[in-house]
Amino acid sequence: MARDLNTAAVKAGEAVDGERLWASLMHLAQFGARPDGGVERHALSGADIAARAWLIGEAERRDLAVSVDDAANLWIRRAGRDGDADPVIAGSHMDSQPAGGRFDGALGVMAALEALGALDDAGIVTERPIDVVAWTNEEGGRFDRGCTGSSVWSGAMELEDYLGDTGADGVRLGEALKATLEATPGLARRPRRFAAHAYVELHIEQGPVLEAEHLEIAAVTGIQGVRWLNVEIAGHGSHAGTTPMAVRRDAVQAAHRAIAALNDLMADPDDVVRFTVGRFNVTPNSPNTVPERVAFTIDFRHPDKALLDQRTARIAPLIAAAASPCTASVTPTLFMDPTPFPEAMIATIETAARGLGHPVRRLASGAFHDALYAALVCPAGMVFVPCRAGLSHHPDEWSEPGHCRAGARVLAASLASLAGA
Ligand code: GLV
Numbered sequence: 001m002a003r004d005l006n007t008a009a010v011k012a013g014e015a016v017d018g019e020r021l022w023a024s025l026m027h028l029a030q031f032g033a034r035p036d037g038g039v040e041r042h043a044l045s046g047a048d049i050a051a052r053a054w055l056i057g058e059a060e061r062r063d064l065a066v067s068v069d070d071a072a073n074l075w076i077r078r079a080g081r082d083g084d085a086d087p088v089i090a091g092s093h094m095d096s097q098p099a100g101g102r103f104d105g106a107l108g109v110m111a112a113l114e115a116l117g118a119l120d121d122a123g124i125v126t127e128r129p130i131d132v133v134a135w136t137n138e139e140g141g142r143f144d145r146g147c148t149g150s151s152v153w154s155g156a157m158e159l160e161d162y163l164g165d166t167g168a169d170g171v172r173l174g175e176a177l178k179a180t181l182e183a184t185p186g187l188a189r190r191p192r193r194f195a196a197h198a199y200v201e202l203h204i205e206q207g208p209v210l211e212a213e214h215l216e217i218a219a220v221t222g223i224q225g226v227r228w229l230n231v232e233i234a235g236h237g238s239h240a241g242t243t244p245m246a247v248r249r250d251a252v253q254a255a256h257r258a259i260a261a262l263n264d265l266m267a268d269p270d271d272v273v274r275f276t277v278g279r280f281n282v283t284p285n286s287p288n289t290v291p292e293r294v295a296f297t298i299d300f301r302h303p304d305k306a307l308l309d310q311r312t313a314r315i316a317p318l319i320a321a322a323a324s325p326c327t328a329s330v331t332p333t334l335f336m337d338p339t340p341f342p343e344a345m346i347a348t349i350e351t352a353a354r355g356l357g358h359p360v361r362r363l364a365s366g367a368f369h370d371a372l373y374a375a376l377v378c379p380a381g382m383v384f385v386p387c388r389a390g391l392s393h394h395p396d397e398w399s400e401p402g403h404c405r406a407g408a409r410v411l412a413a414s415l416a417s418l419a420g421a
Pocket residue numbers: 138139366367368369
């Protein structure tokens with residue numbers, strides 16, 4: 001087996017404590033735990049605030065410096081020899097889907113913290129500091145636009161543009177952010193933006209490939225592009241028992257025609273296009289009133305930007321035509337182009353995996369991640385580990401302890417290499 005990973009990086013990987021990592025992961029899963037074993041930990045909610053408080057306590061217990069920025073991204077620093085050097089960053093998110101699992105995002109944050117512990121245990125001092133980050137609102141499950149924290153840090157978005165976003169629960173992001181920041185008044189403030197040397201994120205694959213191939217590790221080659229749009233269809237409410245069919249403006253029927261037209265637009269014999277209507281709200285939502293309004297979401301993904309752009313341009317006219325005589329408005333919320341990761345980062349992760357004895361393959365990510373925005377600031381890369389049946393965004397999401405440990409080993413060794421061990 002090729003073993004050109006330097007000795008310190010091998011030691012860092014080998015010092016990862018799988019049981020300590022698993023205990024942290026299972027502890028984090030208690031914040032927002034659902035009776036079915038899943039997690040409901042919406043961004044900036046009470047459960048998120050409690051999870052953050054626990055993480056801050058854990059970091060402080062390990063003598064790590066904790067800070068927070070205006071977007072409530074949480075930063076945990078392990079000092080390097082050169083205090084002025086740009087840091088190497090590792091992390092992910094702690095918010096979950098409404099009916100989410102214990103690993104999506106959580107693994108990346110807990111494994112990054114474990115990697116710092118491994119470096120300590122192995123007695124390794126790196127040249128550069130290493131920052132662990134827990135990004136704010138990656139999922140977009142409560143507030144409509146995901147990757148809030150990483151997009152602000154990257155400079156792609158202004159925080160002020162998000163503050164008015166209203167959550168599914170009617171709370172504005174600005175208020176929830178304020179409450180979250182106020183819950184940790186003593187924390188040092190980090191600038192909204194700063195330079196970084198590299199970014200590495202460990203995540204469950206959220207798809208079936210690694211499990212099918214009996215592999216523990218993938219070095220991620222990049223992330224496919226995504227387009228999110230909000231659609232509003234306006235009809236006219238009236239009595240369901242009396243209004244003649246011919247004169248109705250039924251928003252549900254219009255939305256049904258629009259979604260059927262979108263399915264035709266998105267048809268793909270090669271099964272590369274991903275198209276989802278995941279949220280569908282009806283007003284007034286009564287069995288005996290013709291629906292007045294419908295709001296639904298579009299999540300459309302593809303690795304090819306030209307195809308994404310061409311089909312996205314056709315969405316609004318197609319919905320308008322299909323929805324008539326109702327009217328329709330279409331608002332973009334999250335547009336991220338396909339992002340390849342630099343070859344050097346992919347190679348660093350492969351070298352770390354092979355140097356620790358983990359067979360590794362390359363794999364593109366169908367899901368988006370904060371790494372997409374981090375890649376705008378510095379070289380970014382990702383490590384994937386398998387999850388059972390490729391299932392994610394579901395309470396049954398599961399990754400074996402051994403797979404989490406393998407991912408953390410590769411993460412720790414990659415961080416040691418990048419930070420100059
Ligand atoms: C991230 O959660 C995604 O939807 O890809």
